[in-house]
Each structure stands twice: as C-alpha cells, then as structure tokens.
Amino acid sequence: MIQFKLKRRLPYKPTERMNVVSYPIRDIVMEAKREEAKGKKMIYLNIGDPPQYGFKPFRVIAERVKSALDENCQGYAPSEGDEQLRKNVAKIEKCKPEDVFVVGGLTEGIDFFFHSFIGFGEKVLLPNPTYPLYISKAKQFEGDTVFYRHDAHGQIDVANLSRKIEGAKAIIIINPNNPLGAVYSEQNLAEVIHLCSEYDVPIFYDGSYDKLTLEGKQVDFRQLAKKRVPFIYGSSLSKVFNYPGARIGWVAFHGDKWADVKNAFFLLCNQRLSVNWEYQKAAAAAIVDRSYPAYLTEVKKNLLERRDAFISIAGKLPISFPVPKGAFYAFIKLESKKWQKDIQFVRAALKEGVVFVPGSGFGRQEDGVYFRTTFLPEPEIIEEAFEKIRKIL
Ligand SMILES: Cc1ncc(COP(=O)(O)O)c(C=O)c1O
Structure with missing residues (x-):
C-alpha cells in the first residue's frame, strides 16, 4: 500500500503523484527526440541496451x-x-x-x-x-x-x-x-x-x-x-x-x-x-544451457575491447573517470570548471548531437559535475561522439 504523507492526503490530482517518478536515463530522450525532430543526428549513449550496439542476444x-x-x-x-x-x-x-x-x-x-x-x-x-x-x-x-x-x-x-x-x-x-x-x-x-x-x-x-x-x-x-x-x-x-x-x-x-x-x-x-x-x-x-559459458567468454572479450578503445578515446579529453572493471558504463567527471550544473552540460551535449545522462540522476555528487555514458558502441561511434563534445568540455 502506498502511504502518503498527511499533507498529501488532501485531495490531489493523480498527475501530482508523478512528481516523485523519474528515470533520468530515459527522461533525457524526450529532449533528444526534439533535437532529432529539428534534423539533428543523435548518438545515444544514455542507455545500456546491448543489442542496439550490435551485441547479439544469447x-x-x-x-x-x-x-x-x-x-x-x-x-x-x-x-x-x-x-x-x-x-x-x-x-x-x-x-x-x-x-x-x-x-x-x-x-x-x-x-x-x-x-x-x-x-x-x-x-x-x-x-x-x-x-x-x-x-x-x-x-x-x-x-x-x-x-x-x-x-x-x-x-x-x-x-x-x-x-x-x-x-x-x-x-x-x-x-x-x-x-x-x-x-x-x-x-x-x-x-x-x-x-x-x-x-x-x-x-x-x-x-x-x-x-x-x-x-x-x-x-x-x-x-x-x-x-x-x-x-x-x-x-x-x-x-x-x-x-x-x-x-x-x-x-x-x-x-x-x-x-x-x-x-x-x-x-x-x-x-x-x-x-x-x-x-x-x-x-x-x-540459464542452464551448456553453450552459455562460451557465449559469455565471447561477449566479455568484445566488451573488454570496447572498454579499452573507450579509455583511449576519452582519456585524451579533460575528463576523468575510474576505469570500469565491470558492466558497460563510465561515470565521468568534468575536469574544467566551465559547467556548474550537469544538466546544462548534458543539454549542451544534446545540441552537439550526443545523449548522456546527468550525474545527479545517480545521486547527489558533491565534488563536481558528472555524467554517465555507456561504452557499448563501436569505437568509431565513441570517437565521433567525443569529438563532437570536445569543444564544449
Ligand atoms: C543496476 C540495474 N538494475 C536493474 C536494471 C533493470 O534491468 P531490467 O529490468 O532490464 O532487468 C538495470 C537496467 O539498466 C540496471 O542497470
């Protein structure tokens, strides 16, 4: 049962309940689609969706x-x-x-x-x-x-x-x-x-x-x-x-x-x-198939290659991030002081044609401005995306 705080037990519109519902990983897509509608080509790095980037399901x-x-x-x-x-x-x-x-x-x-x-x-x-x-x-x-x-x-x-x-x-x-x-x-x-x-x-x-x-x-x-x-x-x-x-x-x-x-x-x-x-x-x-371990080995090999390519591309920019040791994302800190708010940076990246997720969507970050990217795409796409945002960093 949802328990609402007393003040919210007063009549409220159903849509008001939505003020607590957010999913920054997809919410940003609405803004990206608006840019796309204006004719901008977008590179979506906001979501960890492996088949979108050529990873074949088992x-x-x-x-x-x-x-x-x-x-x-x-x-x-x-x-x-x-x-x-x-x-x-x-x-x-x-x-x-x-x-x-x-x-x-x-x-x-x-x-x-x-x-x-x-x-x-x-x-x-x-x-x-x-x-x-x-x-x-x-x-x-x-x-x-x-x-x-x-x-x-x-x-x-x-x-x-x-x-x-x-x-x-x-x-x-x-x-x-x-x-x-x-x-x-x-x-x-x-x-x-x-x-x-x-x-x-x-x-x-x-x-x-x-x-x-x-x-x-x-x-x-x-x-x-x-x-x-x-x-x-x-x-x-x-x-x-x-x-x-x-x-x-x-x-x-x-x-x-x-x-x-x-x-x-x-x-x-x-x-x-x-x-x-x-x-x-x-x-x-x-989940019990005998050929799964071989499939997994191949997937991890590809992921590792993409991660390493990502590190060498992103490593040339004024950003920093811990080397991802698992999954397929990087949580990136802006090293320049150009942006005070992550959403401003993410919107500027959208204008350049790249979709990221603002770091604050993952919890409040006290020590700087962050965004998240996936490193799933092929290196050429990562290269293109990070080239596009180079000038706004
Ligand atoms: C950490 C984590 N948990 C849960 C999920 C939800 O995944 P799904 O509902 O597709 O199993 C995701 C999806 O990105 C995730 O990253």
Whole structure:
C-alpha cells in the first residue's frame, strides 16, 4: 500500500503523484527526440541496451521462444513464474523454487521489493552513485534514502557505511555497479556482510551485471552471504544474456526473514497476472544451457575491447573517470570548471548531437559535475561522439 504523507492526503490530482517518478536515463530522450525532430543526428549513449550496439542476444533464447510458440503457453503463465524457470533459477541460487519469483525484468522486482518492504520514513541505504530507479522507488514508497560512499579504489567504504547503517531497513548493493563500473572484492563484500549481520540489515543484491566482470575475480555473493545475513538476489536476461527486450527477470529470497515479503510478492504478482510465457520458457532453457559459458567468454572479450578503445578515446579529453572493471558504463567527471550544473552540460551535449545522462540522476555528487555514458558502441561511434563534445568540455 502506498502511504502518503498527511499533507498529501488532501485531495490531489493523480498527475501530482508523478512528481516523485523519474528515470533520468530515459527522461533525457524526450529532449533528444526534439533535437532529432529539428534534423539533428543523435548518438545515444544514455542507455545500456546491448543489442542496439550490435551485441547479439544469447542464441538459445530466440530458438526456444520459437519452439514455445507451438506449445500450450498462450494463456497467462502462473503469476509467480513458470515452474521450470523457477526450478532452474533455484538450482543456480541454491534455494527452493518457492523462493523464486519471476518478474518483468529486474525493474519489476525492484518495484515489488520497495512496495512490499519499505514503509514510510524507513531508511534504505543506497550506493552513491546508484542506479536511478532505486532513488525513484524509495521516493515513491516514501522511504528515507541514505547514501553510502565508495572509496578511492571503487570499493564500498565500510567505515562510511558503518556510520550510517544503524536502524536501516535494507541496503542495496549493485555489483558490478552501474554507473561506476566498480567490482567489489571478496574481502570488501565479506566486510559489508559482517556489518549487515551485526546490525541485522537485510541486503537486496542487484546482480544485473553479475557475470560481466571484466577485471578481477567474479565473486559469488550467494556463497559469501548464505546463512550470514538474509538477502534477496536479483538478476535478469537483460544484460548478461543481452536480451533486455525479453523483459524477464527473477528474484530469489535467501534466509528465513522473508515469509511476509514473499506473501506480498505473491499478491503483487497475482495483481499483474503474469510475465510473457514464451520468454519464460526461453529463459528456463538459456540459464542452464551448456553453450552459455562460451557465449559469455565471447561477449566479455568484445566488451573488454570496447572498454579499452573507450579509455583511449576519452582519456585524451579533460575528463576523468575510474576505469570500469565491470558492466558497460563510465561515470565521468568534468575536469574544467566551465559547467556548474550537469544538466546544462548534458543539454549542451544534446545540441552537439550526443545523449548522456546527468550525474545527479545517480545521486547527489558533491565534488563536481558528472555524467554517465555507456561504452557499448563501436569505437568509431565513441570517437565521433567525443569529438563532437570536445569543444564544449
Ligand atoms: C543496476 C540495474 N538494475 C536493474 C536494471 C533493470 O534491468 P531490467 O529490468 O532490464 O532487468 C538495470 C537496467 O539498466 C540496471 O542497470
């Protein structure tokens, strides 16, 4: 149930509720389309949409969707998810199928999590910078957003977190992190888990990019956290299978804290009936397919090449950013003092024909002006884009 603050219980227009809903990654597209309508060619670097930049989805998904079209799955799927998909996710998660819920992309899982777990004024710890949906959902469900920092090495700043954690209802961890591209080490995660267990704070772990570690070791968070702290692990077909249009994600509940929240998930799943069944069948096949590791190796090789090309192109400009060690974004700081506000810079870039996301969309940045880009496109496109913005930097 949405709980509105008392002052908002007065009659309000439904559209007024929208003042808390924002998604900077796409909101900027409206402005870009206006430029495009004037005849400007735009390069879209605002969104991490791999197929847009030539990354082919994992082959098994389309194949299985086609064969599923001939099966008896034109009706509504079970609300909580296709049975086989839940079983296969449970195998990977090492939990019970009943602990798995299939959602319309992890986006819906995040929405359901806030809806079912975060009440008015309850503290939610978010990384800074964070994926913008978490800020928007915390606002929508009237949680109290508190940001924790990263240290100079892109690790979770545990000392900073320990000053903020008391009384928190939940902590969000995104690893690899969007937008920073940070990948947390085993030791860093172990320290965070220890802190969370001391303060009895459950974790929502966003593993949207969990297989896309480009440098360093990929840590299995589930193994580290199991039995130490209650957590929810979420992922989807969008990034690690390069199929965001499938709109298939899942969340797995770990630990014994979640009975009420799982009930709430059931109700929320019932309310929206079901997720596309053919794509669930495809997901069930894809996530356990034997050819996936070879596919993933190829994807990571391409990503690494694009990241390195990006670093050498962007590295020549008066900007700075931590080297992305995972996912496919860079969170960039302007080194010149030309721009006071990120939105002014992003609008100037739009006029030049390049679409970025303002850094403040990922949380307030105290020490400068930031924007986020994806490095997914081919080097020639990145080159063209950064050449266009050179003169406004
Ligand atoms: C960190 C993170 N979490 C969740 C999502 C949502 O992804 P989807 O709903 O496509 O699974 C995204 C999408 O960009 C993301 O970057």
